[in-house]
Amino acid sequence: DRKQDTLFSCLNDAFYYTGGVPEEIWFDNMKTVVDHSRTQFSKAQLNERFYAFSKDAGFQTMVCRPFRPQTKGSVEALARAVERLRVYNHEFYDSVDLIHIVNELCEEMNSEVSQATNEIPNLRWEINEKEHLHKLKKDLLTPYFEDFITRKVTNEAMVNFRQCKYSVDPRYIGKEVEVELSENEELVHFYYNGERIRSHQITTKKLNYHQEDLVQILKSDVMSHKEEDEIQEHIRQSMKLYDLLEADTNE
Incomplete structure (x- = not known):
């Protein structure tokens, strides 16, 4: 499929497989990577979640310009390589057999002289390229690959998900909730117990509050003596300040 989770996986x-992460990776203008494609006059706008993944993995994203072979050539060369698999159509028994065929093809192609570099890829890799990979930050990527996800609601009535926090009603503090995309x-x-208690837009902001949750959180604690209008005004002012701080941090 073409889901973003599949791309990350x-x-x-x-x-x-290669033993590390390169400094940069080139991508076509695919929807799982960019929200707005790169043009002659503007830069590509990366998808927020993809950008967060690239930062956690430790690589810089390079986006090809559409209809420009000079940058897309190396990417499209991979597509031509996949075409060499077509001769094996219906000639394998199961996925294990298919993986064996792919590995054999990889070894064969990496032992041939490359038209682009006039070198044998296996030798170039060992002598010139492998040392430039940096270590994979495994712990940072773990949250991207969870299937069935549960989280305990914190004392601040927040749920941790992909290194960001999302609010729920404070009555669920200390309880286990299920997370679903x-x-x-x-x-x-x-x-909670099969009932949906809150939905949030996925962002890369560290703190994500739903207005109703924030009112209940303040009512139950520091502003229990205040009227709701005062609480709402306090929230508006606080969120403006937080957005400014968030913007300064990102810059």
Whole structure:
């Protein structure tokens, strides 16, 4: 499929297979990577979640310019390599057999002289390239690959998910909630005993509050003596200040 989670899984497998992460990786203008494609006059706008993944993995994202062979050539060369697999159509028994065929093909191609460099890839890799990989930050990528996810609601009525915090009603403090992504991977849903208790837009902001949750949090603690209008005004001012601080931090 073409889901972003699948892309992350493939990249992660590639990092483990090669033994590290390169300084930069080139991508076509795919929807799992960019929200707005690069043009002659503007830069590509990276998808927020992909950008967070690239920072955690430790590589810089380079986006190809559409219809420009000078940058896309190396990416499209990989597609031509995959075409060499077509001769094996229906000639394998199972996935293990297919993986064996792919590995044999990789070894064969990496032992041939490359038209681009006029060198044998296996030798170039060992002598010139492998040393430039940096170590994979395994612990930082772990949250991207969880299937069934549960989280304990913190004392601040927040749920930790992908290194960001999302609010729920404070009555769920200390309880285990289930975490589920929407089909388009833009929303995160939180469930308690099968009932959805809150949904949030997935962001890279460290703190993500739902207005209702924030009111209840303040009511139950430091502003229990205040009227709701005062609490709402306090929230508006606080969130403006937080957004400014967040913007300064990102810059």
